[in-house]
Amino acid sequence: MSEQQQQQQQRKESSLRTHINGVSLDDQRFRGIDPVLRDRVHDELMYTGTKSSWEHIVGLDQVKQHLKEIITLPILIPSLKSPSDPKCVLLFGPPGTGRNMIVQALANDIKATIFNISRKTLESGDWGCNGSTLIRAVFEVASCYSPVIVHVDDLEMIMSSGLNNEEMRRNKTELMVQLDSLKDRNEQQDDWMLVIGTTNRPQDVCSSSLKRFVQKLYVPLPESEDRYKLFQRLLPEDHELDENDAEELVKITEGYSCTELDSLCVEALMLPTPNTGVTMEHFKQALIRVRPCVNAAQLKSYEALDQQYNNYF
Template identity: 30%
Template structure:
């Protein structure tokens, strides 16, 4: 009996939606009313099954919304008919009369712009019943169904498609987790008109970060780089009247340096401190297997950045996207992507309001191979700054940041440890701290069986880290940047640097 009832409910819902899509709104309302009555009867039998009852309540709520939407459409259409009989201008001296027409001849299509009776009730699954007219090319069975009564349509055999899955799917759409993205209704959203909606959604989901939550105090040292980025991005927002004309903000900044020196952290700190929308881009983000899709992604990225301005586009490892053109192994697709990137970067200033700093789009790029970047891209990245290895005092500050939650023994001298870490990058120092903080735990569980390790208390594991632990960690973790690499960076900066 239950399965028969479920099949009947699913069949009636399908018929009601189908008649609504075909424009037969009165018949659709009859089906919706019958379905709501059936669900109400089912709810009265589910007093002891709270989980199933909540699912059916969600189904009833969504179908009630669809019923109200279709009823509003019928009310609006009825008001048009009443108004048309009085407000239409007379024709050739006679009153307005609706001409008779053959019922088998379809009327002309309605205009494209129609007043919307109300906004869609469900953003994920909006009812598709407004302004839909059956096509004259449809099969005769379907056209006849629009003019016939409800009983005639019951002769059609429709196979039910997994009714329980349908009910559960509708019920889940009303859960609190699904409704969370719609809580900030005042937040402006990019209009995907003219673009592929899936591309827009993927960029907003994977790229846009409105608060990376990384501050200047989270980055040790790099005072010169912070000062220059502050002047390039933050000050134009604080003093927009000053940064005009020849003082207009920099539209492109390139950070050059060995890996692990904090280039990505600097970019996130810029977005956090100046409250701009942060677009984190990599080569995989702008890649597609379809011809012409990558160029569309580049253009869409900059259009979205202008819409959410002020914004920061951070392109990590830009040498993978903007390598030198003209090489023998360069693919045609790669060349087109570079050309579109150059065009969009050149058009950032003019398209964002000229000297208006509040509509600024800053392109912030980072690379470990600056000598592979195309000359035209290098010209558009007007400021080129070097992110060096940390100095002694910066290494000590980085040790304090990494070890702020670690208990240290009395024999730990961070200044002396910082001196021994000369030539280490920021990432290398972080690895040393991580390895040293695990040394005490390793000594405690040495020789124990898994069951004995599981029974250890927290106080037995949280032992202070000693100076000997840091020495042992430095033996295990070597520096990742050679002196030859540093010479190449310094030579390139002496030739092309613009700090």
């Protein structure tokens, strides 16, 4: 099927849809949005996979508790809602610490729908429109759902202070417009939208954008207790590590992210010969190949930013 035939087919299918989650397609929010784009945003950028839960996330108890207090409780107990409730939340920290899982767990907690935006999506070139038009379409389609979370991944790539071309600047401006409209959206009856930005380079997000994210939460690397729990979860029952090995492994993996610990276990589990379980020696070999991507100086930088933004602990 040619590209032109595909577009014709998409337009035919779009003409058959009359509502999105009960909202008529004649609603004024869809004016000026191409029907094919509208339907592709709904079908391709709405997260439909299995959402993580808080129980899936090892550690990060303070982050989880804070999100429950400022987001979950006001949603579940309407009398706790306030005009000052956060409309934009920033999750920042080293790569691989579980920020995307936090977004999913929060959505799962409040029964929210998730729509995802990233620079990769905006610059893919196969949407038939510019990035700013796509951003507007995402927010308008997302507004058909409540509660709903718009997740902006790699925020520093969209809202940087050093954008070097007009297209990227238009994307940034449109996203700011949408963030500024959240107050009006959430004042409408039964409407509730939250934007969560995630980044491992918060220092690259421009100051005017950061001001819109009133809540800025640091998602740190796992502590020793959490690394121990992660190894318990990741290792098979037939491993051959004793308690001393486990304590040594926890100690020497300080500075590793959750993702890196998972990769380390995968690497170690590939080394044993048949009929033998994984040993400490296998992990020592795996540690040579799997190294942490964040150094001590970078961690201090994250901690300093946490203090600068607002240390809620």
